[in-house]
Amino acid sequence: MPTESQYPNVPIPDIDLWAFLFERKDKPFPDNKVIYLDPYTNRSYTYADVKSTAIEFGMGLKALWDWKKGDVLALYSPNCIDTPAITWGCHWAGGVLSPANPGYTVDELAFQLKDCGAKALVTQMPYIENARLAAKKVGIPEDRIIVMGDQRDPALKVKHFTSIRNLSKSSRYRRTKMEPSEDLAFLVYSSGTTGHPKGVMLTHRNIVSNTLMIKAGEAGKLSWEGGPTGDGDRILAFLPFFHIYGLTCLIHQAIYSGLRLIVMPRFDLEHFCRFVQELKVTFAYVVPPVVLLLSKHPIVEKYDLSTLRMLNSGAAPLTKELVEALYARLKVPVKQGYGLSETSPTTHTQPWEDWQRKVGSVGTLLPYQTAKYMSEDGQEVPVGQVGELWIKGPNVFKGYWNNPEGTAHAKTEDGYFKTGDVGYQDEDGHFYITDRVKELIKYKGFQVPPAELEGILVSHPNINDVAVIGVYDKEQATELPRAYVVPAGGLGKGEREAAEICEWLNSRVANHKKLRGGVRFVDEIPKSVSGKILRRVLKTKALEEEKAKSKL
CATH class of the missing domain: 3.40.50.980 (Rossmann fold)
Structure with missing residues (x-):
């Protein structure tokens, strides 16, 4: 049987975002409360x-x-x-x-x-x-x-x-x-494995429901003191507002709950630490590479971060080692959540009291959610067994913009979204994500579609064939794009040629898509009978290379 959320489902008002945020009768804070602050200029709204x-x-x-x-x-x-x-x-x-x-x-x-x-x-x-x-x-x-x-x-x-x-x-x-259920509020673009990004259609009702879901998850069924409230919490916001994580969890949550959002244009570790100390920041939404920096970088020692009471990590899996290292250094708990552009985004979050007991879990279902793990042949798998996660709820997107075929493939007739993520749930209703059906590389929370990079690389005059995979880098706690290249006749296979290919591609793509994992030369790209690249073979090869390197 599909798993239902254990939170009470408070009715979702049938209104658009403007009415939800600016015509509400239950606003628990005054109109003159500062919500958004630029810490560099002190300009505010x-x-x-x-x-x-x-x-x-x-x-x-x-x-x-x-x-x-x-x-x-x-x-x-x-x-x-x-x-x-x-x-x-x-x-x-x-x-x-x-x-x-x-x-x-x-x-x-x-x-x-x-x-x-x-x-x-x-x-x-x-x-x-x-x-x-x-x-x-x-x-x-x-x-x-x-x-x-x-x-x-x-x-x-x-x-x-x-x-x-x-x-x-x-x-x-x-x-x-x-019309809340029909009219779009946002068209966010999510990279697909087939090349160009897809426009994800999010309605007003999608965002209203997810804002209420996040609010409930942060208040929660708690024995602990809980998440940020309008009673003095200050959130440091560096997650990009162009990404659904920052768009909903930061921009919308701040104005709905009356939080002060201290807005950084992008992440900078020293600025992060300085603002926490000077502005007495209490909470931050982060990604695993930031947790890694806070747990290891020497610069952190220069600052007093004691006002931080909790961090919430998302966008990529967070390991037990990182959670424990951060807590050992700063005594700041960090919990994990889960979501996708197509779910507006947040569907799961760890209850605050479970951050230590269930390390590695993305948490339990937020309100209004129904979920199940499915086998490759379309059967629901029992608790403890691995399958693809399917989710249903009012936060699930309307469809892909001008892409009915993509929409039909991603959503079932009864409203489930096939996430493409693989995992399982335990007997306590905690969900775990272990892998991806989709082949997207996640670099510091950004999505990098391998097929897009392959399409560019294969146009290089000295490349006959190519495959791109993500290789995990422990030092940065993130995946890095790496290209496996079959060179054209006459091209050498040395470091100089590899560097030239990296530089050539890097000048043609956005910063997060660069070949930080480097280039490796191979005689052929492993493929199935139908011509599909067998990325798992290359991932195994990458792991073997890493093991061999560590023995040297």
Whole structure:
């Protein structure tokens, strides 16, 4: 029998995100509470600031560009405290937000802009050149590029988002009402194993339900003191807002629960430690490589991190050794959660009191969730046996954008999403993830599709065949992309040639897709009769190479 969540299922209000966040009657904190803070400039937004700025921006979209329900606004930027107001201003106007990785190349950004049909693009000044070139490629006019953040365009060719407002102050512009279960709030892009990223359609109801799920999971069925609340908790936010983990767990949770979110544009260990000490940070959402740094890096000794009461890790598996090393050094517990872009994202989290007892588990099911592990022949497997995890709930995505075939493959007729992740559950209802059916490489929480890198590499004039796999690096606590290359005749197989191939690829892809695992030369790529690359053979080869190296 499928496993049901043990949390009480509080009814999900049948409202869109704007009404859920800004028209609520049960808000337990004042309008003037600071929610988003930039620790570098001390610029901040209160709850009331976010709401008024979002309305002005939303009115501007309608007044200037005749913004209609379903129009897509793309966002190409690192974390910024302006992101929330722009996001909900887009929603106020009936739009859909599609965040893009600021590490994308022009071609990668252009693909997403074209695929999602973006009507306009928001970025920051350091990224304006790539934004302009990508917009030009797909026909977005330059006057539809907007900048946010502290810098403005000195040439005044590109408007700052604060200029996108209803200058006439006409009252004819009203908030667009949305159908929560049907209308999209976000189009996030998730890498697939077949090359180009897929647009994941997340409705207003998906995000409303997941925000409530996270809130319940952090309050929990607890014997321990529990997760962050609006009673003084401060969360350090470096996880990317363009990724579903940061988008829901940080941006939405902060404003719903009244948390202070201290926003870093990206992770920097010394800045992380300094802000924890100076701003008395109590909580952080992290990924395993950050846990590794906090448990081992000498810089940590320079700072007082004693205000941290808990860390929550996600995006990739967390090992028992890392949990224990961090606690031994800082006496800070770290628990684990699980989710995917297609589930908005969080479906499981470890109850706070179980962080030590169930190390390695991704936790128990959050509210509204039903899950089961399935065998390859479509049969549910019993407790303790390994299978593919299938999940059902109101947080499961609507489907893949313009990809009915992909949607039909990923979702069953009765509403289950096939996660592609393999694992099992124990007798206490704790879930474990042991492997992936999908072949995605996870580098520090970012998804790297092997087929995309293979497609680029095979175009190299000196490469006859290639396969890319993820190899686990203990020092960094993450997978690294590695290419196994069959060279064309005449190409040497030395370090110089390997370095040249790495450099060639790295100049053509986003930072997280670089060949940090290096290049290995082989005589042939192992393949099945049907021509499918046998990555498990290469993974075994990589493990053997590692063992041989450690014996030297």
